[in-house]
Amino acid sequence: xxxxxxxxxxxxxxxxxxxxxxxxxxxxxxxxxxxxxxxxxxxxxxxxxxxxxxxxxxxxxxxxxxxxxxxxxxxxxxxxxxxxxxxxxxxxxxxxxxxxxxxxxxxxxxxxxxxxxxxxxxxxxxxxxxxxxxxxxxxxxxxxxxxxxxxxxxxxxxxxxxxxxxxxxxxxxxxxxxxxxxxxxxxxxxxxxxxxxxxxxxxxxxxxxxxxxxxxxxxxxxxxxxxxxxxxxxxxxxxxxxxxxxxxxxxxxxxxxxxxxxxxxxxxxxxxxxxxxxxxxxx
Amino acid sequence: xxxxxxxxxxxxxxxxxxxxxxxxxxxxxxxxxxxxxxxxxxxxxxxxxxxxxxxxxxxxxxxxxxxxxxxxxxxxxxxxxxxxxxxxxxxxxxxxxxxxxxxxxxxxxxxxxxxxxxxxxxxxxxxxxxxxxxxxxxxxxxxxxxxxxxxxxxxxxxxxxxxxxxxxxxxxxxxxxxxxxxxxxxxxxxxxxxxxxxxxxxxxxxxxxxxxxxxxxxxxxxxxxxxxxxxxxxxxxxxxxxxxxxxxxxxxxxxxxxxxxxxxxxxxxxxxxxxxxxxxxxxxxxxxxxxxxxxxxxxxxxxxxxxxxxxxxxxxxxxx
Numbered sequence: 067x068x069x070x071x072x073x074x075x076x077x078x079x080x081x082x083x084x085x086x087x088x089x090x091x092x093x094x095x096x097x098x099x100x101x102x103x104x105x106x107x108x109x110x111x112x113x114x115x116x117x118x119x120x121x122x123x124x125x126x127x128x129x130x131x132x133x134x135x136x137x138x139x140x141x142x143x144x145x146x147x148x149x150x151x152x153x154x155x156x157x158x159x160x161x162x163x164x165x166x167x168x169x170x171x172x173x174x175x176x177x178x179x180x181x182x183x184x185x186x187x188x189x190x191x192x193x194x195x196x197x198x199x200x201x202x203x204x205x206x207x208x209x210x211x212x213x214x215x216x217x218x219x220x221x222x223x224x225x226x227x228x229x230x231x232x233x234x235x236x237x238x239x240x241x242x243x244x245x246x247x248x249x250x251x252x253x254x255x256x257x258x259x260x261x262x263x264x265x266x267x268x269x270x271x272x273x274x275x276x277x278x279x280x281x282x283x284x285x286x287x288x289x290x291x292x293x294x295x296x297x298x299x300x301x302x303x304x305x306x307x308x309x310x311x312x313x314x315x316x317x318x319x320x321x322x323x324x325x326x327x328x329x330x331x332x333x334x335x336x337x338x339x340x341x342x343x344x345x346x347x348x349x
Numbered sequence: 350x351x352x353x354x355x356x357x358x359x360x361x362x363x364x365x366x367x368x369x370x371x372x373x374x375x376x377x378x379x380x381x382x383x384x385x386x387x388x389x390x391x392x393x394x395x396x397x398x399x400x401x402x403x404x405x406x407x408x409x410x411x412x413x414x415x416x417x418x419x420x421x422x423x424x425x426x427x428x429x430x431x432x433x434x435x436x437x438x439x440x441x442x443x444x445x446x447x448x449x450x451x452x453x454x455x456x457x458x459x460x461x462x463x464x465x466x467x468x469x470x471x472x473x474x475x476x477x478x479x480x481x482x483x484x485x486x487x488x489x490x491x492x493x494x495x496x497x498x499x500x501x502x503x504x505x506x507x508x509x510x511x512x513x514x515x516x517x518x519x520x521x522x523x524x525x526x527x528x529x530x531x532x533x534x535x536x537x538x539x540x541x542x543x544x545x546x547x548x549x550x551x552x553x554x555x556x557x558x559x560x561x562x563x564x565x566x567x568x569x570x571x572x573x574x575x576x577x578x579x580x581x582x583x584x585x586x587x588x589x590x591x592x593x594x595x596x597x598x599x600x601x602x603x604x605x606x607x608x609x610x611x612x613x614x615x616x617x618x619x620x621x622x623x624x625x626x627x628x629x630x631x632x633x634x635x636x637x638x639x640x641x642x643x644x645x646x647x648x649x650x651x652x653x654x655x656x657x658x659x660x661x662x663x664x665x666x667x668x669x
Contacts, residue, residue, distance in 0.1 A: 083474055083475065086469055086472060086475050087475060087476050087477065089469060090469055090470075090475060090476070090477050090478075090481050091477060093466060093469075093481060093484070093485065093546075094477060094480055094481050094484040094485075096542070097484040097485055097487060097488060097542070097546060098484050098487075099510070100488075100496075100499045100500070100503060100542065101487065101491075101499075103499065103502065103503065103510060104495070104498075104499045107502060115502070115508065116505075116507075116508045117508065118507075118508065119513070120508055120509070120510055120512075120513035122510070162385040162386060163386075165381075165382040165383070165385065166382055166383050166385070166386045168382055169378075169379035169380075169382035169383045170379075173375065173378065173379040173382075175376065175379040175380065178379070181383055181387070184387075184390060185386070188390065188394055190595075190599075190654075190657065191394070191398075191650070192599060192602070192603060192646075192649065192650050192653050193603065193626075194602075194603065194625070194626055194629055194645075194646040194649045194650060195397075195398055195401050195643075195646040195647060195649075195650045196393075196394060196397035196398055196401055196646075197629065197630075197633065197642075197646065198401060198404065198629075198633045198639045198642050198643050198646065199396070199397035199398075199400035199401045199404060199643070200393060200397045201633075201634075202400070202420075202421065202639070203392075203393070203396070203397060203400075206420060218389070218393070219389070219393040220393070221385070221389055222385050222386040222389050222390075227386060251374065252374050252375060252378040253378075256382075277490050280492065281490075281491075281492035281493065281494075283492070283493060283494055283605075283606045284605050284606065284626075284630070288630075288634060298492075299492050299494045302492075302494050302495065302498070303494045303497075303606075303610055313498075313501075313502065316498050317498065317499075317502075320494075320495040320498050320499065323492065323495065324491050324492065324495055327490050327491070327492075328487060328490070328491075331483070331486065331487070331490055332483060335482060335483060335486065339482070339486065339550050339554075340554075342550070342551075343550055343551050343553075343554035
């Protein structure tokens with residue numbers, strides 16, 4: 067792909083290309099530096115971080131921040147809590163979104179348009195309006211300080227339904243009809259034909275749901291008050307308060323909590339981006 | 350079990366329920382498939398939205414503990430909450446103005462930048478594309494909390510990375526988080542870092558959707574690069590513009606996590622980092638004025654819906 071330019075291209079073209087490559091590289095650097103700074107800061111002493119001159123690389127590397135993080139905070143518990151809640155929410159969320167997506171993509175029913183309109187409406191409804199009554203509802207359910215409150219309310223994401231519908235539409239009707247003639251039930255068709263055929267899409271929806279749950283802050287902050295129940299986002303967000311830890315330890319926590327998300331993204335970037343941009347280009 | 354055996358078995362057992370089911374399965378199943386969504390929608394969206402509307406005319410006087418049945422003690426207030434928000438509450442106005450400023454920064458700076466990045470990524474022969482895609486997308490998937498913590502270091506007045514860079518360039522140190530005139534620029538910078546790359550991916554997807562032969566035809570007809578861009582590429586990107594602007598606007602009014610953390614659970618010097626959703630949170634969960642906060646939620650929703658509607662209208666006009 068890179069070697070396609072021939073030897074005798076115009077000079078202005080080459081300069082242009084060099085300029086564009088430089089701009090891309092600068093962009094990459096600007097994006098990357100805060101991450102690099104986060105990582106190096108997590109290996110620094112507090113005093114060094116708050117001294118001049120400002121440098122990106124540590125003058126002296128230290129594991130002190132990580133010791134503090136694991137020794138003085140509930141970081142490991144938060145990590146476990148987050149994996150647990152994000153995991154359950156993802157599995158259920160993907161399954162329900164696929165079911166709803168299949169209903170829209172493959173069946174005709176009386177209230178189809180109305181139902182789809184509802185999906186689109188929830189997509190645009192700002193969270194503001196329901197934040198307070200939803201909190202009061204959780205309180206009445208006795209769900210405050212339980213993971214029900216984090217997992218259940220947003221379990222069937224409208225965007226996920228929308229995505230699943232797009233993908234399931236591509237499943238050939240003939241395949242489903244053939245299965246029907248063979249006597250398969252509709253549930254059987256869903257589990258044995260639709261699900262295996264849209265597995266890549268399930269992966270995308272799963273990742274998006276997982277990352278969203280992993281990163282969400284406001285809602286967990288509202289419904290989880292006991293610091294042993296915290297998720298990573300609230301734990302890290304409030305670490306400076308009760309634990310009186312230094313910024314280096316916060317950077318260590320930030321680094322470790324971002325790592326799995328970044329790894330997932332590196333491995334699946336093409337699929338994730340394709341999934342995310344699906345809706346927007348079609349309008 | 351083979352297929353023929355299965356059909357045979359069914360015809361042998363003509364139980365009323367199972368034959369009804371086999372006849373009507375396809376009509377009923379979509380509702381079953383949709384039921385998790387619809388039930389969750391009724392309980393966790395419709396009911397709260399209704400309750401919010403009801404609450405917005407009330408004042409919360411106290412709480413009943415869940416052991417005693419739960420709920421809140423309310424007092425009817427009529428339109429008082431709305432009246433106060435729209436005419437008297439200066440902080441609400443500040444929050445709206447801040448939201449609008451951030452939105453303007455988002456739309457006017459972020460969108461052209463994102464489009465530029467997308468054009469670069471779409472240009473033939475440009476290198477580092479895979480790396481760039483990764484780098485540009487990483488900020489978006491990083492938790493807002495982590496981003497905010499990193500930027501507290503970067504924006505630090507004395508020891509921050511940004512002022513160190515400015516110092517190299519011969520400019521003075523700026524109080525990004527302490528001087529009220531620089532708070533909004535700081536937040537916009539943070540927003541650019543987080544969202545330019547993300548939005549560029551949408552533009553990139555849109556660019557790759559522009560039919561090449563259409564551009565080719567225009568070129569054969571003698572249109573220059575700029576004209577092709579303006580008359581063919583840009584109109585094809587219309588849905589992307591709509592998407593990016595609308596999500597950007599909604600995001601601006603819902604900004605919460607980053608300012609909340611950057612300013613130590615506060616609203617910044619002289620409310621310079623007070624955003625609507627944040628103010629709603631403070632009112633509802635710190636002052637427990639939940640009726641007032643609900644009214645605020647409704648006003649915000651109406652504003653957002655109006656802007657969204659206006660946008661859609663403008664873009665529809667543009668198409669013609």
